[in-house]
Amino acid sequence: MGSVRALTSDTGIQTDSYVYDAFGLIEHRDGTSENPFLFTGEQYEAEIGQYYLRTRNYDPGIGRLTSMDTYEGRIYEPLTLHKYMYVHADPVNNVDPSGMMTMSLSGAQLTMGMMATLSTIAIVNAWSIMSDQTFNGSFRVWDAVAVSEFNARKWEVLSHSASVSQVDEREWNGRTGPQEHHPIPVYLCGVEYGQQMVRMAHNQHVTVHASLATVELALVLANQRADTVVFGRHRSAEVVGLGRTREGRAAIAAGIELAYMPFGHYGAGYGISLSDGFRMEKMPFIEGKTSWPGCSR
Secondary structure (H helix, E strand, C coil): CCCCCEEECCCCCEEEEEEECCCCCEEEEECCCCCCECHHHCEEECCCCEEEECCEEEECCCCEECCCCCCCCECCEHHHHCCCECHHHCCCCEECCCCCCCEECCCCCCCHHHHHHHHHCCHHHHHHHHCCCCCCCCCCHHHHHHHHHHHHHHHHHHHHHHHHHHHHHHHCCCCCCCEEECCCCHHHCCCCCCCCCEEECHHHHHHHHHHHHHHHHHHHHHHHHHHHHHHCCCCCCCCCHHHHCHHHHHHHHHHHHHHHCHHHHHHCCECCCHHHHHHHHHHHHHHCCCCCCCCCC
């Protein structure tokens, strides 16, 4: 969890020790050394009895954050809809170093090294997290937050694409001029030239892109969420940040695949099916065949 359990002198002799309950309330303390960094390594403000989590404060006495979350939450994850809940009421397995986002210690979302970084970082120094803007740069805290948010959001693709696709099928019924489709759309960081194109009827093409629109929306929201958590604000840059790393492109590919599943999308196409085209392009895209940083036509 990163909580401070003990302090030592310059000679290595223990001078202080701390015992916390699950939500960070100190149950027992030995020693009198001044030390504001306690539960999960965060700064404790003794005057008000709360922890400073940058965006919001946390009160261990009630196990709640002290101001309302501005994030709207995700309808498929009810715990995210609570405006004051601390780490989904599971402080044994989760932390919230920004005051804005629960992060799992037991899952594969973040390594312990990332958590140690998050525990001590201040917003004023946060820009260094994304200083590596090179293609296939290292997977950093921003990327971890964005991938986690996108993976959670992409499961909303099926329900939203269902109603949109049905409407578009009716609207374009009978208009069947053949068109070519990029299995990895350019606006989702696929390359414009050099993909195995899939020819399909116009109404099929419109329906496929209706489903893909929800993937694009999930990407935008994931980028915004990562910006807010790491930088305290949403930056105006248009670059789809997830396309920069291999892990990010793998998440995008999984979202695209999920969007292709309903309504027979995989079977669409003349000659080469969308299923075959996507399978041919998926791994090259993940490994670096991408239009990043443009990610637009």
